[in-house]
Amino acid sequence: MKAPPSFDFIRINKLNEFYENVDRYSSPLIISGGTVAVLMLKNRVIRPDVVIDISGIEELNVLKKDKEKNEVFIGSNIKLHELKSILPDDSASELILKAATTVGDIAIRSMGSVGGNVCLGDPGNDLPVALAAVGANAVVGSREGIRTVPVSECYVKPFKTVLKKGEILLGVSYKMLYGYRTSYNKFFINFLDHYVGIVAAIAKVEGISIKDMRMAVSGEAIGTTVKIDLAEFSKIDEINAIKDKLNKFVNERSMSDDRFGTVKFKKKVLLTLMFQAIDEVLKA
Amino acid sequence: MRIRLNINGKDYESDVEPRTLLVDFIRDVAGLKGTHIGCETGSCGACMVLLDGKPVKSCLMLAAQAEGKKIVTVEGLSEGGKLNAVQKSLSQKKALQCGFCAAGFSIMGTWILENEQDTDYERVKSDLAGVVCRCSGYEPIINAIVEAAKNERKD
Numbered sequence: 001m002k003a004p005p006s007f008d009f010i011r012i013n014k015l016n017e018f019y020e021n022v023d024r025y026s027s028p029l030i031i032s033g034g035t036v037a038v039l040m041l042k043n044r045v046i047r048p049d050v051v052i053d054i055s056g057i058e059e060l061n062v063l064k065k066d067k068e069k070n071e072v073f074i075g076s077n078i079k080l081h082e083l084k085s086i087l088p089d090d091s092a093s094e095l096i097l098k099a100a101t102t103v104g105d106i107a108i109r110s111m112g113s114v115g116g117n118v119c120l121g122d123p124g125n126d127l128p129v130a131l132a133a134v135g136a137n138a139v140v141g142s143r144e145g146i147r148t149v150p151v152s153e154c155y156v157k158p159f160k161t162v163l164k165k166g167e168i169l170l171g172v173s174y175k176m177l178y179g180y181r182t183s184y185n186k187f188f189i190n191f192l193d194h195y196v197g198i199v200a201a202i203a204k205v206e207g208i209s210i211k212d213m214r215m216a217v218s219g220e221a222i223g224t225t226v227k228i229d230l231a232e233f234s235k236i237d238e239i240n241a242i243k244d245k246l247n248k249f250v251n252e253r254s255m256s257d258d259r260f261g262t263v264k265f266k267k268k269v270l271l272t273l274m275f276q277a278i279d280e281v282l283k284a
Numbered sequence: 285m286r287i288r289l290n291i292n293g294k295d296y297e298s299d300v301e302p303r304t305l306l307v308d309f310i311r312d313v314a315g316l317k318g319t320h321i322g323c324e325t326g327s328c329g330a331c332m333v334l335l336d337g338k339p340v341k342s343c344l345m346l347a348a349q350a351e352g353k354k355i356v357t358v359e360g361l362s363e364g365g366k367l368n369a370v371q372k373s374l375s376q377k378k379a380l381q382c383g384f385c386a387a388g389f390s391i392m393g394t395w396i397l398e399n400e401q402d403t404d405y406e407r408v409k410s411d412l413a414g415v416v417c418r419c420s421g422y423e424p425i426i427n428a429i430v431e432a433a434k435n436e437r438k439d
Binding site: 001002003004009011031034035038039051053055081104105106107110111 | 285301302303305308321324325326329332335338339340341344345346348349351392395411413414415
C-alpha cells in the first residue's frame, strides 16, 4: 500500500485566509482536486509540510463571461468535467474543450481542476497547450495584488512555473474567437504514461486568406509549453513555407539529450502532429 | 485530525492522520470493503465512489478533502438488499467474472444511467474508459449497462 508522508492539512474557504496562511509554512502544497498531487504524495516525489485545500474558495469556482470585453474567465477551482456544460460556444472555448475532454477519464475529470492542470507544469498536461494557442492569460493573485501572465510564458521547465511562493492562480482568461477552425492532437505512449507531443492550433480562413493563425506545442519532446508565431503567413498556398518554418522550429529546439536514441523519433512525432494540425485548420 | 464523513447516508467520525486516503477511510474506518484498492494510481477504477453525485477515484483523494460531501459506495447503491438497475443487469447478464472491478463498473454504470442522455454502446464504452477489467473483455459489461439503461428508460 502506498502511503503519503506525514503533513498538516488545512482547508481554506476565503482568498484572504489563503494569503494569511500560506506564508506560515516552508513548503506548502496547494490542492483543489488533488489527483496528480495525491499521486505524487503517495510516490513521495513531494514532501510538503502542509497540504492546503483551496477547493472551498468560492471566488475561484466561477466562470465569468464579459460581453463588453468579449472575454471569458475560468476560475481555477472549476473541474475539467464541468467545462463541457459551462463554456461558451466560441472557437477558443471549443479548442480548450477539445483539450479538456482528452484528460484521463470521467472520474479524473470530475476531480481534476483547471488550476491544477495549468499550475502543475507537467509538459504532458493538456490545458496549457490549448490555452497558449488561444492567447490566454493566467490571472495570478497574491497579498500584493493581481498580475496577469500569458499562459505561454508561464512555464520555465518541466514542473516549474513562474508562480512564486505566496501566489495563487485565480484562473485563466481569454478572448472569445468566432469563425475559427481548431485542431488538437497528441501522441502518447500509454504504458509509459509518456506524452511525446501535443499540438493545438486555431486559424481563421476566408477564401485563400489566413486572417489569423496560432499554434502551441508541448509534450516530453519539447519539455514545456511553447507558442509558435505564425503571424507572417497570410495565404493558404504558403502551406509549404509554414511547414518549413515548423521544421526549422523543431530542429532548433534542444532535444540534445539523446541517451536513449529517441531524438529522431520525437522530432518525427512533433512534425507529424504539427503538419496534421496545419492541414486541419487550413483545409477548405 | 478529527474527520467526519457521510457515507451512504451514515456519518462516520474518527481521529485519523491528515495523510489518510479516502479509500482507506471507507474500508478501514467505515468497514465498507466493497470499495477495492487496485492499482493505487487512479488507472483501474476499483476504488470508484460517488462524491456529491460525481464519480471519483478514492485512492487519489485524501479523506480530509471529502469532509462535508456525500459519499456513495457500491454498498450504497442497493436499497434494502435490492440491487439497483445496473447491479441487477450485471448479475443477470453474468457480466462479471472475478468481481474485483464490480464496484467501479457499478458506480460508473449508475452515474451513466443518471447523467447521460445518450446511452448507446459507444457512449457507454467511452464513459467506462476509467475502469479496468482483467477477466471479461468488457463486452458483457458494456452490454449489461446499455441494457440496464434501456430498461430504465422504458419504465
